[in-house]
Amino acid sequence: MKYAITESQYKKILINYLNEFVGDFVFEDDNYDDDSWIDIYTSDNLRFGSVWNATSTMTTFGCKDELSLGEDFINGFEETMPIVMPKIFSHVVLEYFNSKSGLDCDCLELTYFTGEYDQYDDPLYKVFHFNIKNQ
Secondary structure, eight states: OOOOOOHHHHHHHHHHHHHHHTOSEEEEOOOOTTOOEEEEEETTSOEEEEEEETTSTTSOTTOSEEEEEOHHHHHHHHHHSOOOOHHHHHHHHHHHHHHHHOOOOOEEEEEEEEEEEOTTSOEEEEEEEEEGGGO
């Protein structure tokens, strides 16, 4: 049986999840020569993702700082609920991250399970790029 969920319900679920399971962020200083990114963990040592700055070739065109969500965080959320509204998901997570971290990331990269499988029964994933300036 399929259920419908509204945008406001989805936002509430996501904000509750972030408040309950993410908490504070811990920035790992990798001391890489090019200093093009920094890894981010939650206070419970869950890999949340990485922030890539514009000097990196890994950022999406037009992005100053891009938050790339980690597989640990995405899988944890998808155990609660699938990512059915990637645009809303990205917007809420980016606003939450910026408000808690004090950073000003303007883009988010999200790789998530589509709910479909290929002919070999391997899961299919989609990469979604979100730019807050285009909203």
